[in-house]
Amino acid sequence: MIRAKTTLAAGLVSVMALGACEQVNTTTGRSAGTGAALGAVVGAITGDNAEERRQNALKGAVLGAAAGGVVGSILEQQERALRRDLNNDDIMITNTGDRLILTLPQSIVFPTDSTTVRADLVSDLNVLANNLRSYPNSSVQVVGHTDNTGDAAYNQDLSERRATAVANVLMRSGVAPNRIRTYGRGESQPVATNLTAEGRQQNRRVEIVIVPNAA
Numbered sequence: 001m002i003r004a005k006t007t008l009a010a011g012l013v014s015v016m017a018l019g020a021c022e023q024v025n026t027t028t029g030r031s032a033g034t035g036a037a038l039g040a041v042v043g044a045i046t047g048d049n050a051e052e053r054r055q056n057a058l059k060g061a062v063l064g065a066a067a068g069g070v071v072g073s074i075l076e077q078q079e080r081a082l083r084r085d086l087n088n089d090d091i092m093i094t095n096t097g098d099r100l101i102l103t104l105p106q107s108i109v110f111p112t113d114s115t116t117v118r119a120d121l122v123s124d125l126n127v128l129a130n131n132l133r134s135y136p137n138s139s140v141q142v143v144g145h146t147d148n149t150g151d152a153a154y155n156q157d158l159s160e161r162r163a164t165a166v167a168n169v170l171m172r173s174g175v176a177p178n179r180i181r182t183y184g185r186g187e188s189q190p191v192a193t194n195l196t197a198e199g200r201q202q203n204r205r206v207e208i209v210i211v212p213n214a215a
Helices: 002-021 027-044 049-086 118-134 152-172 198-204
Strands: 092-095 100-105 138-145 180-184 205-212
Touching: 049 092, 049 100, 049 118, 049 205, 118 152, 138 152, 152 180, 152 205
Parallel strands: 138 180
Antiparallel strands: 092 100, 100 205, 138 205
16 A cells, blocks of 8 residues: 555656656746645545545645745745845855745855954845845745864854854844744855865855745
8 A cells, every 4th residue: 555655656746747847947837846746745645545546646736836836936026136136246046946045155244253244244134134024924044154164163153153143133124033043054064175265265154045934
């Protein structure tokens, strides 16, 4: 019974993934395809018999695609607004289809070895806060990262304090505190090699992750 359910779910995921390929170049399309696949899986493992599971899988795919498409459309709108309003080319915005990730290099956020947000970045964080208030149905993760220079425990603490400092600016600018969570990853999640100055510079960063709330 378990094997039959798993096989059906896997088959439906493949079908929905193939169907989503034609739309993969848009965020809305990716979100709809992902939602359809997840909906199909949930539907496929419910029901008392094969026919009921098949019907539930189809219903789940339709509902999942609709929900995913809505999320993707909202993220696209929010991304366009951020790109329009933020006046800082050093802030990288990535739309993964289910979340927005803003990457802030340490060099534009903090002076060396400091947890005080640069005055010239506060205005950009205020713009972000205005955007978050305009799109309130999401949670916000502020994640600090360092390179591996120095003591790992110190880097962990520094990353936590920097995440908190950025979050405090957002909250002072009107973002509800219950929407924000802060995390320090220290040196544990590099995006580049720590063997070069350029790589270490990329690893010193704060990421702001905007995740739409489940419907």
